[in-house]
Amino acid sequence: MKLSRRARYALRMMLSIARYSGPDERVSLKEVAKKTKISRRYMEQLAIALKNSDLIVGITGKGGGYRLSRPAPEIKLADIVTAAIGPIEIVECLDHADSCLQAAGCECRELYQQINDRITDLLNEYTLADLANKKIKAALPKD
Amino acid sequence: MKLSRRARYALRMMLSIARYSGPDERVSLKEVAKKTKISRRYMEQLAIALKNSDLIVGITGKGGGYRLSRPAPEIKLADIVTAAIGPIEIVECLDHADSCLQAAGCECRELYQQINDRITDLLNEYTLADLANKKIKAALPKD
DNA sequence: AGTTTAATATAACAAAGTGATATATATGGA
DNA sequence: TCCATATATATCACTTTGTTATATTAAACT
Numbered sequence: 001m002k003l004s005r006r007a008r009y010a011l012r013m014m015l016s017i018a019r020y021s022g023p024d025e026r027v028s029l030k031e032v033a034k035k036t037k038i039s040r041r042y043m044e045q046l047a048i049a050l051k052n053s054d055l056i057v058g059i060t061g062k063g064g065g066y067r068l069s070r071p072a073p074e075i076k077l078a079d080i081v082t083a084a085i086g087p088i089e090i091v092e093c094l095d096h097a098d099s100c101l102q103a104a105g106c107e108c109r110e111l112y113q114q115i116n117d118r119i120t121d122l123l124n125e126y127t128l129a130d131l132a133n134k135k136i137k138a139a140l141p142k143d
Numbered sequence: 144m145k146l147s148r149r150a151r152y153a154l155r156m157m158l159s160i161a162r163y164s165g166p167d168e169r170v171s172l173k174e175v176a177k178k179t180k181i182s183r184r185y186m187e188q189l190a191i192a193l194k195n196s197d198l199i200v201g202i203t204g205k206g207g208g209y210r211l212s213r214p215a216p217e218i219k220l221a222d223i224v225t226a227a228i229g230p231i232e233i234v235e236c237l238d239h240a241d242s243c244l245q246a247a248g249c250e251c252r253e254l255y256q257q258i259n260d261r262i263t264d265l266l267n268e269y270t271l272a273d274l275a276n277k278k279i280k281a282a283l284p285k286d
Numbered sequence: 287a288g289t290t291t292a293a294t295a296t297a298a299c300a301a302a303g304t305g306a307t308a309t310a311t312a313t314g315g316a
Numbered sequence: 317t318c319c320a321t322a323t324a325t326a327t328c329a330c331t332t333t334g335t336t337a338t339a340t341t342a343a344a345c346t
Contacts, residue, residue, distance in 0.1 A: 008234065028293090041335070044293075060343055065293085114265060123258075172322080206320075
């Protein structure tokens, strides 16, 4: 029930790219690695996944780097997480009913669906811009 | 981002125990294993965890078995999941701020907190009785 | 043209997590 | 005393995940 490091790295990377690049400006992974303190080798793989999902654009060659493919307010957090770790599926059987042994008789299915929906909805509500501007506020812990 | 099999098994086990036992009636793991088709050996471990969290009571000896420690409406689904896989923590750093490298400067923390809250709230809303009586209804898939 | 910087693409490896099985002991009823 | 059951560890195999390594490709700059 953990959000993998890969997903968390992806969010931090995107934040960094959003901050240090612009429409005509790119930032190299070397820079991003320095800012985020994430292993550069690891980021390289992650960058490819983010690129393949059209969230960032890679400019090859000397002076190259990455920039966002579209403005930060148009990038939903769900896009980032999905690009990094695939579709949000708290259990396999939600999408593929046939992969479920109990099949139709599963009594927990609706519960799983609800958990999944709540997470998905939340990540669709917020954008990269919201994250960058600290627009996300959790309820205060009750102590 | 998966709900582990262990957690799912725990829910199914509890459902089965709720159904086939009563205040003065117990059901053996042998029975439960037959009903749920979960490996008995595996269930034994799970049963201990559920017992240690006071969700079920174990009666040793011949003719023994398990029964719920309290009525199903008083057992929250969060209790079951927590007993099976520990506290719900989508990321480590929520409870232990010191385990987070970015410490106070983490920009994603509030997001993680919200995800965690939504899952926790949902699992606290519903009880084992709700699950048994199919009171949980997910929003219809939009197709 | 050639060198350099950086992205792109695989591959290989190590560590951790997870599911499952095995073995041994304790308990209490018949 | 015997047997069915819970209880408690230990072990093993498999998968996932994080990390590092090795080439290859692309473009800019000298």
